[in-house]
Amino acid sequence: MSRIYLSSPDIGAREEELCVAALRSGWVAPLGPMVDAFEEALAHRCGRRHAVALSSGTAALHLALLELGAGPGTVVIVPTMTFVATANAVVYCGATPVFVDCDFIDGNLDPEMLEEALLSLRREGHHVAAVIAVDLLGHCANYARIEAICADAGVPLLADAAEALGARHGGRPAGSFGSAAILSFNGNKVISTSGGGALLTDDERLAERVRYLSTQAREPVAHYEHTEIGYNYRLSNILAALGIAQLERLDEMIARRRRLREGYSGVFTGVEGVDVFQRDGDADDNCWLTAILVDPVTARWKRDELATALSLSDVETRPLWKPMHQQPVFAGAPAFLRGNADRLFAVGLALPSGSALSDAEAGYVRGLIESFLFDRADRGALIDV
Ligand SMILES: *Cc1c(COP(=O)(O)O)cnc(C)c1O
Numbered sequence: 471m472s473r474i475y476l477s478s479p480d481i482g483a484r485e486e487e488l489c490v491a492a493l494r495s496g497w498v499a500p501l502g503p504m505v506d507a508f509e510e511a512l513a514h515r516c517g518r519r520h521a522v523a524l525s526s527g528t529a530a531l532h533l534a535l536l537e538l539g540a541g542p543g544t545v546v547i548v549p550t551m552t553f554v555a556t557a558n559a560v561v562y563c564g565a566t567p568v569f570v571d572c573d574f575i576d577g578n579l580d581p582e583m584l585e586e587a588l589l590s591l592r593r594e595g596h597h598v599a600a601v602i603a604v605d606l607l608g609h610c611a612n613y614a615r616i617e618a619i620c621a622d623a624g625v626p627l628l629a630d631a632a633e634a635l636g637a638r639h640g641g642r643p644a645g646s647f648g649s650a651a652i653l654s655f656n657g658n659k660v661i662s663t664s665g666g667g668a669l670l671t672d673d674e675r676l677a678e679r680v681r682y683l684s685t686q687a688r689e690p691v692a693h694y695e696h697t698e699i700g701y702n703y704r705l706s707n708i709l710a711a712l713g714i715a716q717l718e719r720l721d722e723m724i725a726r727r728r729r730l731r732e733g734y735s736g737v738f739t740g741v742e743g744v745d746v747f748q749r750d751g752d753a754d755d756n757c758w759l760t761a762i763l764v765d766p767v768t769a770r771w772k773r774d775e776l777a778t779a780l781s782l783s784d785v786e787t788r789p790l791w792k793p794m795h796q797q798p799v800f801a802g803a804p805a806f807l808r809g810n811a812d813r814l815f816a817v818g819l820a821l822p823s824g825s826a827l828s829d830a831e832a833g834y835v836r837g838l839i840e841s842f843l844f845d846r847a848d849r850g851a852l853i854d855v
Contacts, residue, residue, distance in 0.1 A: 471783075471784070471831065471834055472784070473784045473785075473786070474784065474785045474786060474822050474827070474831055474834070474835060475658075475786045475822065475824060476658065476759065476786045476787065476788055476820060476821075476822055476823065476824065477658040477659075477758070477759060477822070477823050477824040478657070478658070478824045478826050479657050479658075479662045479664075479824075479826065480662075480716075480719075480723055480726075480824065480825045480826035481662075481712075481826075482715075482719070484715040484718060484719065485711075485712050485715040485716065487715070488504070488711040488712065488714055488715045489708055489711045489712055489715075491711065492504050492707050492708045492710070492711035493708060495707075497707040498706070498707060498708055499706065499707060500525075500685075500704035500705060500706045500707065501704065501707060502707030502710070503707070504707045504708070504710035504711040504713075504714060505523050505704075505705060505706075505707050505710040507710070507714055508521075508523050508705070508710040508711075508713045508714050508717070509521040509522065509523050509668070511714060511717050512645075512653070512668050512670065512713075512717065513670065515635075515636075515643065515645075515717060515720070516631075516635075516643050516644070516645030516646055516651070516653075516670050517642060517643045517645070517646040518645060518646055518651075518670040518671060518672055519671070519672040519674065519677075520670070520671050520672065520673070520674060520676075520677035521668050521669070521670050521677075522668060522669045522677055522680045522681050522684065523666065523667075523668050523704070523705035523710055523713070524666070524667045524668060524669060524680075524684055524703045524704065524705055525665065525666060525667065525684075525702075525703045525704065525705055526654065526656065526665055526666060526667045526703075527555060527630075527632040527652050527653060527654025527655075527656065527667035527668075528555040528558065528559055528654075528667065529667055529684070529701065529703040530652035530653070530654075530667040530668055530669040530680075531555060531556060531559035531602075531628070531630065531652050532559045532562045532563065532701070532703075533669060533680045533683050533684060533701065533703065534628050534650045534652060534669055534671075534676075534680065535559055535560060535562075535563045535565070535599070535600060535628065536563055536683065537650075537676055537679050537680060537683075538599055538600045538626045538628060538649065538650070539599045539600070539626075540560060540563040540564075540565040540599040540600055541563055541564050541565055541599070542564040542565070543597065544565045544566070544596075544597045544598070544599035545565060545566045545567070545568045545591060545596045545597070545598055545599065545804075546560040546563075546565050546566070546567055546568070546598070546599050546600050546601070546602060547567075547568050547570055547584065547587055547588070547591075547598060547600070547601040547602065547625075548560060548567040548568065548569055548570070548602050548794065549569070549570060549571075549572055549578065549579040549602065549603065549604045549606075549611075550569035550570060550571055550572065550793040550794045550795045550805060550807065550811045551571075551572040551577050551578075551604070551606060551790070551791055551793055551794075551810075551811040551814060551815075552604045552606070552630065552791055552794065553632070553791055554794065554797065554799075555632070555654075556602055556604055556630050556794075557569075557794045557797075557800060560602075565599055566803070566804070567794070567800065567803055568587060568591065568803070568804045568805065568806070569793070569794050569795045569800070569803060569804070569805040569806070569807070570583050570584055570587050570805070570806045571583050571805075571806060571807045571808045571809070571810050571811050572606070572810050572811050572814070573612075573810065574810040574813060574814065575748075575750075576606065576609050576612075576748050577606040577607070577609075577747070577748070577790065577810075577811075577814055577818075578603070578604065578605070578606050578609065578610075578611040578612060579603045579604065579611050579612070579616060580808070580810070581612055581615040581616055581619060583806050583808065584601065584616065584619055585619055586806060587806040588601075588619070588623045588625065590806070592623075598623070598625050599625075599626075600625060600626050600627070600628050601616070601619075601620050601625050601626070601627050601628070602627075602628045602629075602630050603616050603627060603628075603629055603630065603647070603648070604630040604632075604633075605629070605630065605631050605632075605633055605634030605637060605644055606633065606748075606791075607633055607747070607748060607755075607758050607759045607761065607820070608633050608634045608636075608637050608644075608660065608755050608756035608757055608758030608759070609634070609637065609748045609752065609755045610631075610634060610637050610638070610639030610644050610647075610754070610755075611629070611639075611647075613629070613639055613640065613642075613647045613648075614639075614640055617647060617648070620648075626648070626649040626650075627647065627648035627649055628648055628649065628650055628651070628652070629644075629645065629647040629648040629650070629651035629652070630651075630652055631644040631645045631647075631651045631652060631653055631670075632652060632653060632654035632656075632659065632667070633654070633659065633660070633756075633758045633759075634660075634756060634758070635653050635659070635660050635661060635720065635756065636660060636720050636721070636724045636756040637754055637755050637756040638754040639754060644756070645670045646670070649671065649673065649676070650669055650670065650671040650673070650676060651669075651670045651671070652667060652668065652669055652670070653667055653668045653670065654666075654667045655667060655668075655709075655713055655716070658824075659758070660720065660723060660724065660727070660756050660758050660825075661713065661716035661717060661719075661720055661723065662712070662716060663705065663709040663710065663712045663713040663716070664709060664712065665709070666705050666709050666710075666713060667705075668705075682700070683698070683700050683701055683703070684700070684701055684702075684703035684704050685700065685702075685703075685704055686700035686701065686702055687699065687700025687701075688700065722825075723825035724756045724757065724825075726825040726827075727756065727757040727758065727760075727823055727824075727825050728757045730757070730760060730822075730823055730827060730832055731746065731749070731752070731757045731760040731823070733832055733836055734746060734760050734762070734821055734836070734839075735749060736836075737836050737839050737840055737843075738762060741769070741843060742768050742769060743764060743765040743766070743767070743768030743769025743770070744762050744763070744764055744765075744769055745762065745763045746760065746761075746762055747760070747761040747762060747763050747790075747814075747818060748761075757823065758823065759820045759821075759823045760820070760821050760823045761790055761818050761819060761820040761821065762818070762819055762821065763814070763817045763818050764776070764817050764819065765817060766817070769846075770846065771846045773789070773816075773817055773818070773819045775842075776819065776839070776842055777789075777819055779838065779842045780835070780838055780839070780842075783838050785822060785835055785838060786822060787819050787820060787821055787822070788819070788820045789815060789818060789819060789820070790814050790815055790818035790819075790820065791815070792815055793811035793812060793815055795807060795811075796812070796815070821835070821839075822835050
């Protein structure tokens with residue numbers, strides 16, 4: 471069995487067909503009919519009026535934050551439990567990230583902590599340019615509350631839905647929340663364009679501004695004329711072709727990820743001290759990654775022991791994101807914490823969850839976990855005696 475990854479790209483005949491069509495059409499630049507069609511399909515899928523296809527999710531965060539007013543002298547609230555891109559984009563704008571803890575149950579921005587942070591930052595005289603909420607592992611943040619809190623505070627909300635395409639919350643699709651939302655199509659995400667991302671919004675002006683900034687802020691004249699600093703952040707037409715094919719298969723790929731989660735749930739049913747993360751109330755999730763939480767006291771084994779056992783059989787696993795406030799690069803950054811992200815990082819382990827995993831590979835991974843558990847149970851029985 472060759473190495474089994476956490477989440478590798480799932481590419482088939484349709485992707486090949488559309489990429490070849492894009493190449494043969496002559497549109498290989500970062501503009502063209504595939505880019506337009508991909509944007510239309512994304513906006514439709516996410517219930518938004520506008521989508522702008524960009525070179526990465528990070529680029530989408532960067533431009534959205536610039537347009538929402540993040541800049542020197544402002545702060546932006548960032549969930550500490552996220553991938554570093556969310557925080558990096560704030561720094562690109564010259565703003566200061568302020569990290570806020572998550573709920574232990576789903577790992578997403580804790581609304582109560584958000585309120586506390588907003589109040590306290592206000593009191594200290596900070597200008598909060600934006601709040602970012604992240605849909606961790608494809609489970610939407612608590613937008614019902616977060617949207618209301620941001621509206622009350624008069625602060626724009628940016629939804630980082632990089633991991634959540636296809637998920638839903640309260641009857642609305644991921645990507646439809648906030649003043650703007652972003653998606654990522656990196657190699658390991660639910661759908662992939664090898665690299666890519668998008669900005670989603672209902673605000674036509676915002677969409678136009680982001681489109682303009684992403685093409686070197688070029689004025690619409692024949693000669694190259696620039697009045698602002700721009701960026702080279704547009705998605706190529708060939709990669710957009712890949713995106714269209716992937717989006718057509720999104721539901722099928724989510725169903726596949728869900729079956730993997732159900733398989734893991736079966737393996738861990740009745741295993742003391744182990745919970746499948748976000749499993750309760752995951753009907754609307756896209757199941758991007760399935761992770762487990764291991765309480766070493768009750769389970770009598772540690773998360774890292776399982777990670778090591780699987781790695782010896784060439785199976786990739788990964789702890790949950792190391793919280794931003796623990797990252798050396800953000801040492802000393804202001805943070806509002808309760809220890810939840812720290813605990814999740816200490817006990818969480820993401821398991822192979824990619825839709826390209828074959829039934830044989832999925833069964834192989836479950837078998838390895840079962841024999842690991844069998845060995846531990848044995849050892850536990852001996853200790854009991
Ligand atoms: C992947 C990811 C990003 C960045 O997307 P790229 O396309 O890799 O730039 C941002 N935020 C979160 C939460 C992500 O998981």
